[in-house]
Amino acid sequence: DTEVTQTPKHLVMGMTNKKSLKCEQHMGHRAMYWYKQKAKKPPELMFVYSYEKLSINESVPSRFSPECPNSSLLNLHLHALQPEDSALYLCASSQGAGFGSDTQYFGPGTRLTVL
Amino acid sequence: AQKVTQAQTEISVVEKEDVTLDCVYETRDTTYYLFWYKQPPSGELVFLIRRNSFDEQNEISGRYSWNFQKSTSSFNFTITASQVVDSAVYFCALSEAGGSQGNLIFGKGTKLSVKP
Numbered sequence: 001d002t003e004v005t006q007t008p009k010h011l012v013m014g015m016t017n018k019k020s021l022k023c024e025q026h027m028g029h030r031a032m033y034w035y036k037q038k039a040k041k042p043p044e045l046m047f048v049y050s051y052e053k054l055s056i057n058e059s060v061p062s063r064f065s066p067e068c069p070n071s072s073l074l075n076l077h078l079h080a081l082q083p084e085d086s087a088l089y090l091c092a093s094s095q096g097a098g099f100g101s102d103t104q105y106f107g108p109g110t111r112l113t114v115l
Numbered sequence: 116a117q118k119v120t121q122a123q124t125e126i127s128v129v130e131k132e133d134v135t136l137d138c139v140y141e142t143r144d145t146t147y148y149l150f151w152y153k154q155p156p157s158g159e160l161v162f163l164i165r166r167n168s169f170d171e172q173n174e175i176s177g178r179y180s181w182n183f184q185k186s187t188s189s190f191n192f193t194i195t196a197s198q199v200v201d202s203a204v205y206f207c208a209l210s211e212a213g214g215s216q217g218n219l220i221f222g223k224g225t226k227l228s229v230k231p
Binding site: 032033040041042043045047049055056088091096097098099100101102103104105106107108109111 | 137146147148150153157158159160161162167201202206210211212213214215216217218222223224
């Protein structure tokens with residue numbers, strides 16, 4: 001089973017709202033990832049958690065705040081977003097710590113619209 | 116520098132035609148991994164295959180086949196007898212053994228439209 005789940009599927013929020021995206025995997029994977037994907041572009045890595053610790057932050061603005069409460073769960077807290085943050089947010093997980101040979105398995109994504 | 120090039124931005128075929136999606140990569144590592152992902156309109160990136168740099172055997176899985184050629188740094192993907200359900204954006208990706216965590220380098224993707 002290579003299932004990664006994400007909620008919600010769609011989210012519309014205003015620039016002053018605070019919301020959270022949730023990602024879950026029950027495959028015992030040790031690394032989890034957040035990606036942002038704009039239309040007609042490939043996904044761009046935002047954060048990597050390895051063994052529940054933040055290991056990579058790709059210079060993401062502080063209005064995006066990741067959290068890994070346990071090994072199965074990854075959240076992305078959103079606050080004071082801009083319209084240009086509207087995108088598909090993808091979560092992924094991999095069995096190993098996230099290096100070269102690891103295959104990343106992706107969730108269905110959350111389509112975020114910031115008004 | 117690492118790079119993945121998918122020169123075909125969009126391809127349109129009629130059902131039952133065969134279609135090949137091209138992928139050319141650049142890397143200085145001797146150990147690396149190549150991937151193909153499918154992204155249907157629903158948005159989920161579906162893993163299709165992983166190939167490591169030491170394994171040049173071609174692979175076939177049903178109507179899908181992959182041709183890995185280190186001599187030309189290519190990892191092409193062929194769909195035989197295409198179907199409407201194959202319509203999606205396909206991404207080729209590269210990761211290096213010596214790369215940083217999560218460093219999956221994607222090509223820009225090829226949008227495949229299969230018409231009935």
